[in-house]
Each structure stands twice: as C-alpha cells, then as structure tokens.
Amino acid sequence: MIFIDACFKKPTPTAPIWLMRQAGRYLSEYRATRAKAKNFIDFCRRSDLAAEATLQPIDILDADAAIMFSDILVVPLEMGIQVEFVEKTGPVLPSPIRTESDIDRLADDSADRLEYVYETLKITRRALAADKALIGFAGSPWTLATYMIEGGGSKNYAIAKKMAYSNPDLLHKLLRKLSVAIGDYLLRQIDAGADAVQIFDSWGGALEKSAFFEFDWRYTTQIADRVKSERPNTPVIIFGKGAGGYLEAIDGAFEVFGADWNTPMERAKSALFDRYALQGNMEPARLYDKKAIEIGARELARIMGKENGYIFNLGHGMQPDFSLDNVKFLIDFVRQIFAR
Amino acid sequence: MIFIDACFKKPTPTAPIWLMRQAGRYLSEYRATRAKAKNFIDFCRRSDLAAEATLQPIDILDADAAIMFSDILVVPLEMGIQVEFVEKTGPVLPSPIRTESDIDRLADDSADRLEYVYETLKITRRALAADKALIGFAGSPWTLATYMIEGGGSKNYAIAKKMAYSNPDLLHKLLRKLSVAIGDYLLRQIDAGADAVQIFDSWGGALEKSAFFEFDWRYTTQIADRVKSERPNTPVIIFGKGAGGYLEAIDGAFEVFGADWNTPMERAKSALFDRYALQGNMEPARLYDKKAIEIGARELARIMGKENGYIFNLGHGMQPDFSLDNVKFLIDFVRQIFAR
Numbered sequence: 001m002i003f004i005d006a007c008f009k010k011p012t013p014t015a016p017i018w019l020m021r022q023a024g025r026y027l028s029e030y031r032a033t034r035a036k037a038k039n040f041i042d043f044c045r046r047s048d049l050a051a052e053a054t055l056q057p058i059d060i061l062d063a064d065a066a067i068m069f070s071d072i073l074v075v076p077l078e079m080g081i082q083v084e085f086v087e088k089t090g091p092v093l094p095s096p097i098r099t100e101s102d103i104d105r106l107a108d109d110s111a112d113r114l115e116y117v118y119e120t121l122k123i124t125r126r127a128l129a130a131d132k133a134l135i136g137f138a139g140s141p142w143t144l145a146t147y148m149i150e151g152g153g154s155k156n157y158a159i160a161k162k163m164a165y166s167n168p169d170l171l172h173k174l175l176r177k178l179s180v181a182i183g184d185y186l187l188r189q190i191d192a193g194a195d196a197v198q199i200f201d202s203w204g205g206a207l208e209k210s211a212f213f214e215f216d217w218r219y220t221t222q223i224a225d226r227v228k229s230e231r232p233n234t235p236v237i238i239f240g241k242g243a244g245g246y247l248e249a250i251d252g253a254f255e256v257f258g259a260d261w262n263t264p265m266e267r268a269k270s271a272l273f274d275r276y277a278l279q280g281n282m283e284p285a286r287l288y289d290k291k292a293i294e295i296g297a298r299e300l301a302r303i304m305g306k307e308n309g310y311i312f313n314l315g316h317g318m319q320p321d322f323s324l325d326n327v328k329f330l331i332d333f334v335r336q337i338f339a340r
Numbered sequence: 341m342i343f344i345d346a347c348f349k350k351p352t353p354t355a356p357i358w359l360m361r362q363a364g365r366y367l368s369e370y371r372a373t374r375a376k377a378k379n380f381i382d383f384c385r386r387s388d389l390a391a392e393a394t395l396q397p398i399d400i401l402d403a404d405a406a407i408m409f410s411d412i413l414v415v416p417l418e419m420g421i422q423v424e425f426v427e428k429t430g431p432v433l434p435s436p437i438r439t440e441s442d443i444d445r446l447a448d449d450s451a452d453r454l455e456y457v458y459e460t461l462k463i464t465r466r467a468l469a470a471d472k473a474l475i476g477f478a479g480s481p482w483t484l485a486t487y488m489i490e491g492g493g494s495k496n497y498a499i500a501k502k503m504a505y506s507n508p509d510l511l512h513k514l515l516r517k518l519s520v521a522i523g524d525y526l527l528r529q530i531d532a533g534a535d536a537v538q539i540f541d542s543w544g545g546a547l548e549k550s551a552f553f554e555f556d557w558r559y560t561t562q563i564a565d566r567v568k569s570e571r572p573n574t575p576v577i578i579f580g581k582g583a584g585g586y587l588e589a590i591d592g593a594f595e596v597f598g599a600d601w602n603t604p605m606e607r608a609k610s611a612l613f614d615r616y617a618l619q620g621n622m623e624p625a626r627l628y629d630k631k632a633i634e635i636g637a638r639e640l641a642r643i644m645g646k647e648n649g650y651i652f653n654l655g656h657g658m659q660p661d662f663s664l665d666n667v668k669f670l671i672d673f674v675r676q677i678f679a680r
Binding site for chain 1: 602
C-alpha cells in the first residue's frame, strides 16, 4: 500500500492521495446512501451503509486510502451523552458536561458499544483492494471535550476555556476519561481492519500555546504513544487543525503530521519533516477552480514533490458544493505531477 | 501619552495597557448607555452615546487609551449596503455583494457620510485627559469584503473564497474600492482627533498564505502606507488575527503589530520586533480567573517586560461575561509587573 509506505517514509512511485471528508455530500452516491438511513446517527450505526459510503471515493475517485465513514461524536454518544445532528446547524449536545458528577456518569465501556464501527471496518476491509489502505479515526480528547462542554460547536469556546482556566482539575478529569476511551477505540479499530488511524485534533487551535500543550497535545500524544506501543506497525496520523503556530514544540510518538491549509507547508517541512511524515494541505476552496487547483498542487509539488513521506491531502474537509469533475481533475493532476 | 510613545518605541515608565472591546457589555455603564439607543446602528450613529461608551473604560479602568465606540461595518453600511445587527447571531447583510454591478453600486463617498464617527471622536477627545490616547479604527478590506460577500459572519468563508479562486478580478475590484473608502475614513478620523488608528484584520487568518498576501495584506498595507505618507505622526496599528503563521513575510509601513492570542509572543518578537512595536496578546479567557491572569501577564512580562515598544492588550476582544473585578485586577497587576 503506497499510503502506508508513505506514512513510514518509505519510497513510493508517487505521492499517495486521499481527501478529508472524501465520503461526503458532494457525491450523489453518498447522498443516495445517506437517504437510506433514518438520520445521521442511524447512518453511522448502519455498518452496511457506512461501509458503502466508505468505499464510494475509492470506486469513484480511485483514492489511495479509504477513511471509514463515521463521526468523531460517536464516542461521546456511546459514553452516554445525547448527541443530535441538526441539518445545517451541526451537532447539538443538549445535556453538556459541566460538573464532576456529569463526568462520573460517563460510561467506561464506550469502546465496547462501538461494535458497529468495527463492523463497518470489517466489511470495508473485505471489499477493499489489497493496495488500498483503510483509515480509522477518532477525535482528540480536547476536541471531543469542547463539544461535550459547550453543548455543540462553538465560536469562541468560552465555556470550555473558562473551565480550563478556572477549574483545570475538572477538565483534566474529563480529558483523562476521554483519552482512555479513545485509546481503547482506536486499538479496536485496528483489530477490526484499520491499516492506519488518524486523530482529528480539530480544535487544538482554539487554545493558546501553553494551554494547547497542557489540555490538548499531551492527551493526544498519550493516545498515540499507547497505540504505538501496542500496535507499532500501524501508522498514527495526527491532524493538527490550528496548531500551525506551535509546530516547533510538537513532539510525541506518531508517524504523520497532518497540516491544515493555514500552516505553510514550508514551515511544516522545516519544523517537522526530520521527525514525521507530512500530510496535506491544499486549501480546499481551490477545488472551486481548475486553475487554482493546478497552482495549489504545483506549489505543494515544489515543496514536497521529491520527498518520501508525503501524502497529498487537503488542509481541511471537502465541501458539499464541490464539483466531482474538479475533484477528479485534482486527483489526476496530483498523480501526474508527483510521479517519480 | 505613554501609549503613543510605546507605538514609536520610545521609553515609557511602564507598558501602556488597553483592552480590545473594552467598551462593552461586561460594563453595566455600557449596558445603560446602550439601552438609550434604539438599536445597535442607532448607537453607533448617536455620537453623544458613542462618546459616552468610549470614555467609560477610561473612567472605570483607567486604561491608557480609549478606542472609539463604533463598529467596522459602518463602512459597508455607508457604502449603501444594508446591515442588521441581530442579537446573539451577529451582523446580517441581507443583500450581499456577488456581481460587478453590486460593486459598481457601492457609494464612493462613504467617508463623507461617516460624520457621526468624527463627531464621536471630537466629543471624546475634548473630554479625554491629555495623557490618554484616542484610537480610531476600521476593518481591513478583506475583513469587510467577507461580511459583504458572505452576507454576515461565516464559518468557512466559502463564498468569498470561491470568488478569490474562481473570479479574483471581481474580488480585487471590491478590495480596491474598499481600500480607498477605508483610507479616506481613517484620515478623516485622524483629523477629527484620533491619536492613533488600528486596522482590524480580523479574518486574514481565513486565507492560506499566498491568498493572504494577495487579497488581504497587500490592501491593508496600502492603506497603512497612505496614512503614513499623509499623517506620519499618527501611529498605525494592524491587528492581525490569524496571521500568526505568516509573520516572517509581514512587511509594510506601520508602527505596531497587534498579535492575537494564537500567536506565541516569542515568535512575534523574533519575527517582527526589530521592525515593529508589538501589542497583545493575553488569551482573553484568562480573565475568568485571577490566578490565570497572573500567569498570563507574567509570561508576557518575561518576554516583553524590558522592552520599549510594547503595549499590553488581550489577544482578542473582551467577552460580555467577564467580571469587572477581574478586569481591574488585570490592569493593576500589569501596571505593577511592567513598571520599570
């Protein structure tokens, strides 16, 4: 699998490519599969449908890796927190975590209750060609904690940050509990067929540097350490959204740093490439225009084109209004300009 | 005025301090003044009330600078764009800019129509003590353009970015028109009594590096250049929210770079302090806790405490739920630890 080789910085004939949220609304096939489920949570729980969505970008785009179709919030959900996905608004958690007893009530066995995710992975891995990698994933502890504390997405994370600065022990307690749950979950994903796992640290950038390392990175890398010590052959990718200002202090046992589009790839290369493979980071909005795609991809080829240990991806997820024609154009163009 | 001296990197007895959005809802006096206006736009247009709000943080907090009470969206408003301020949701612009004729219809004389802002400045400057500076401000062209194109705040700036990548000429046309209007506006503010002007580049961080310099920084610094060439004795501050990853390429004729809380001050210092004074950047959420305030302020004192050309501020605006007691504690503490 060229994707796994690139994670371990082994030589590959070209840069592997996959796209964050490649299983998504921009595909009519995804929308058809989605329509078979009662709601978004039902979609995540219906392993047959989730596997179908996972495989679509491989069949349609010939991406080098499939990322399991699911959502990072299935972990809080199976810890016993109510999660509702509201069309266009995003997730709503009507009973947020605010007290120690809220944390104590969270179930310890969420990894056991996520059997439907492992089933998705098993079905997908069986159907997937041998040269295509299957990526499992989870949200980072801080990322999940923000949703659980704020009760949904947030503009300025005021409630979670207030906890961080005025009651850090309480936040640490939640983060510890989440770290165990996420670690259990990723190990079970690997056992079910995931060839690599990605931790989405989506909201680390909401924290100033000292708080980032205290409340986010420390737990994210604890999980990575645990996965590495128990499953050393499975690459761990950390997608560090908003961590671009903190690159010089990034450390820990994982293979691939996923850079967001806000992080100049040259900076990521000079700060991290001696220790990590790199993934990313074309600005997704370039997909609105073929000329913009060419310029963005060429720029990444200029910086990373000759390097082993580079995985082409976007710097954030795909948008529902992207045109499939442009997405296919991107993939063909990347294969062409990154060929060695 | 120690604030102006610090902008020009002259020695000051302590670091001057003011706080972004210091005239705001966390003050009961502000809420009382606000209640006298029919709505938020009326509040901005009522120079007597706006001056009252501007002066409150000086009377109550003894800040070293007053920033005129207004909103960056008065410029689009006076260019003829409908702007509504919806409680809790934020601004809504129901007729967004999408076509060339939308841009052609924008009024060229917005700076003339903003007389009420100049009146606010005149009233305030007359009432303000001689050692306190008065700061005028405007949004950067790209920042205003995002509101005008998206029709309000935005999560991912998809419509504005789509224009940037697929119809850059159209976006440049809008940005040029905004740059003239903003430049006119800032010069008139200075004539009306502003001792310094700050350009809020609030959404530059929504752009990847190459797009940041093409669509944002270039226009922001054009305005700064114009102000510097016509009013060389008035310091220009640029608040670069989200520009932390691009610091090394920052250039242009202005005095002070305002760092957001996401930008480690040590990085800002090493990248910019040889050329610019620095302002910022305590994480606002530290205001939820006195211990957190102490740690945050001490860390800034460690990095900037001995330097001329440093202005203490937050890395973003004040929140409505901050306690006045903690805000006063911050100001006293900063005066104490930054005293030379």
